[in-house]
Amino acid sequence: MRDPHLLALTVNDSEYEVVVEPRRTLADVLRHDLLLTGTHVGCEHGVCGACTVLLDEAPVRACLVFAVQAEGSSVRTVESLADHGELSDLQQAFSDHHGLQCGFCTPGFLMLAEGVLAEQPDASREEIREGLSANLCRCTGYQTIVDAVHATACARRESAS
Template sequence: MDRHDVTLTVNGRTSTVSVEPRKLLVDVLREDLGLTGTHVGCEHGVCGTCTVLRDGESIRSCTTFAVQVDGAEIRTVEGLAKGAELHPLQDEFWDKQGLQCGYCTPGMLMRACEIIEGNPDVTHDQVREGIASNLCRCTGYQFITEAVCAAAARMKADSAETTGAQA
């Protein structure tokens, strides 16, 4: 069987795995690297459950062969919290009940992460349109939108505080 070495830096940790070229990134993350936070939903790129960040941009890991991202930096849900401390997005999802079954949550969090990091001043409507890339079957999106907006505001305030402290 034709195998290829693929080097990935996932959540800051670099590993090399030997995989068949057909192996999907989501399966490499889950099976070879043991990171089962990234989920499989539709396996044809529609639902967004498998969303991860590749070099800071969200992608579908179910329609990406791992060989296609050889050398890339990947971020997954497991990289969000700092130890005991939840990422503001995670904390706001918890507070606003932006999740019910939790299955779409990792993909939704990573997509939200890209949205907020790309635009700290993101509006409610932009969040709603932005997360339309990812399906959620439980929440009807309302509390997810609330949570992302709250996290954005919090992160902006935190960063203003940090900047202010430095100045």
């Protein structure tokens, strides 16, 4: 291993220390070292968004972030959404509104949507569409994804009041 680095980070509320080469991406470490395979790698150029995770609660492309850049940070992957085997409200909305088909892009969309809703809990359909436009899906046509995220936003606002 060339120039090994001991990396300490928090992933899904668990502390990890991993020895990595500085050239390895966060996606590589999540998938291969921590065995969190919900983070999908599509284009490996930051274009598709399949690898989107939350880094200190902000959506990032895990294929573009070197693992060492996440040193001391908190990372949330799609595995953080389900609670004791129960789908999160957003995951359930994706199912209810048919916001997934092949499912390859779904983890990235879920994490991007969590980031969008955290930043804009009152997001309109247009704001949701704009926020999600950074990710690509080849199956759904996007409307059902927007429907799922909008339904989640409405339900969260209703339960908060």
